[in-house]
Amino acid sequence: xxxxxxxxxxxxxxxxxxxxxxxxxxxxxxxxxxxxxxxxxxxxxxxxxxxxxxxxxxxxxxxxxxxxxxxxxxxxxxxxxxxxxxxxxxxxxxxxxxxxxxxxxxxxxxxxxxxxxxxxxxxxxxxxxxxxxxxxxxxxxxxxxxxxxxxxxxxxxxxxxxxxxxxxxxxxxxxxxxxxxxxxxxxxxxxxxxxxxxxxxxxxxxxxxxxxxxxxxxxxxxxxxxxxxxxxxxxxxxxxxxxxxxxxxxxxxxxxxx
Numbered sequence: 336x337x338x339x340x341x342x343x344x345x346x347x348x349x350x351x352x353x354x355x356x357x358x359x360x361x362x363x364x365x366x367x368x369x370x371x372x373x374x375x376x377x378x379x380x381x382x383x384x385x386x387x388x389x390x391x392x393x394x395x396x397x398x399x400x401x402x403x404x405x406x407x408x409x410x411x412x413x414x415x416x417x418x419x420x421x422x423x424x425x426x427x428x429x430x431x432x433x434x435x436x437x438x439x440x441x442x443x444x445x446x447x448x449x450x451x452x453x454x455x456x457x458x459x460x461x462x463x464x465x466x467x468x469x470x471x472x473x474x475x476x477x478x479x480x481x482x483x484x485x486x487x488x489x490x491x492x493x494x495x496x497x498x499x500x501x502x503x504x505x506x507x508x509x510x511x512x513x514x515x516x517x518x519x520x521x522x523x524x525x526x527x528x529x530x531x532x533x534x535x536x537x538x539x540x541x542x543x544x545x546x547x548x549x550x551x552x553x554x555x556x557x558x559x560x561x562x563x564x565x566x567x568x569x570x571x572x573x574x575x576x577x578x579x580x581x582x583x584x585x586x587x588x589x590x591x592x593x
Contacts (some may be wrong), residue, residue: 340505344485349550352589355523358378358564360476361560364433364434364482364485364487364565365430365434365464365482365483365486365487366464366465366466366481366482366483367464368463368464369430369463369465369482369483370464370590371436371464372432372463372464372550373430373434375547375575376547376550376551376554377543377554379547379551380440380497380551380552380554380555380558381555382562383551383555384553387552388555390529390530390531391507391531391552391555391556391559392484393411393527393529394507394529394531394556395556395559395560395563396510397507398410398440399529399560399563399564399580400483401439401505402437402439402440402560402564403564405439405507406439407439407441408439408440408441408507409441409443409502409503409505409506409507410426410428410440410442410443410506410507410509411441411442411443411444411445411478411502411506411507411508411509411512411525412425412428412443412444412509412510412511412531413444413445413446413447413494413496413499413508413509413511413515413522413523414446414510414511414512414514415445415446415447415448415512415514415515416446416448416449416493416514417444417445417446417449417450417493417494417495417496418448418451418452418453418456418493418538419448419455419456419542420455420511420512420533420535420545421444421446421511422446422452422461423455423456423460423493423545424495424509424511424547424549425442425444425491425534425550426442426460426465426480426489426506426514426529426554427441427546427553427554428440428442428445428493428553428556428557429442429489430465430482430550430553431550431554431556431557431558433487433529434554434556434557435483435557435558435560435561436561437557437560437561437564440560440569441502443500443501443502443506444491444493444501445495445496445497445498445501446495446496447495447496447514447515447516447518448492448493449455449492449494449495450476450478450493451471451474451475451476452471452475452476452477452478452493453470454492455536455538455539456542456545456546457478458539458542458543459539459543459545459546460480460543462543463546463547465480465481465482466481466482468480468488468534473529475493476492476493476494477490477491477492477493478490478491478492482568495524497556499524502524502539503524504526505526506524506526507525507526507527507528507529508522508525508527508528508529509528509529509530509531510528510529510530510531510532511532511533512532512533512535512567513519513532522584531552531566533545533548533549541564
């Protein structure tokens with residue numbers, strides 16, 4: 336290939352990749368307030384601490400391995416009450432999977448002792464621009480959400496981790512609180528387990544801050560998966576990947592990581 340042709344091709348690939356990676360920011364996929372929130376999250380998502388990235392990379396590797404085989408990558412977030420932290424991780428991973436167009440990345444949540452949805456958690460989602468449609472059910476355990484004008488709906492419900500709505504096999508189980516960290520080995524059907532613990536918030540402001548942190552980590556996770564699966568994808572930091580990453584081998588384990 337002539338040098339000039341190579342330069343033109345490089346510019347074309349770079350431009351195409353940039354547009355592809357940033358397309359989700361321009362599409363009217365989400366409500367404007369949520370779109371603005373995601374813009375702020377994007378800036379924070381490049382500063383995930385190394386110790387948090389370790390767990391996120393294990394989730395990433397599992398998802399890449401499954402999706403490279405054309406299979407769904409199902410992730411089940413677990414905490415004791417399934418009313419706050421595990422719900423937030425489920426919601427924000429769902430949002431980021433839609434944002435980065437990863438339809439095979441599916442998120443679920445459940446608990447060991449489910450309780451009514453935490454009002455501060457719902458408020459944090461509303462503050463981020465996610466709309467609550469209708470009222471919470473009579474038990475306070477289920478509510479419908481809407482992410483954008485194009486019928487992007489999501490239902491959240493506090494339930495047991497082995498509820499019929501959750502996967503029964505070929506999924507990754509992730510604990511989001513310290514109480515259930517040693518419980519992971521008892522989750523049947525989960526071929527992989529990872530702790531991704533968040534401290535229990537003690538105020539509404541701490542719940543909002545935690546929601547933002549979770550959103551940033553889930554965006555980092557989705558971006559890493561997208562970058563590995565799409566050789567033309569350009570991350571927000573401008574790093575262009577011309578070739579597919581090597582296949583990732585995930586260790587089979589039935590015990591929680593220390």
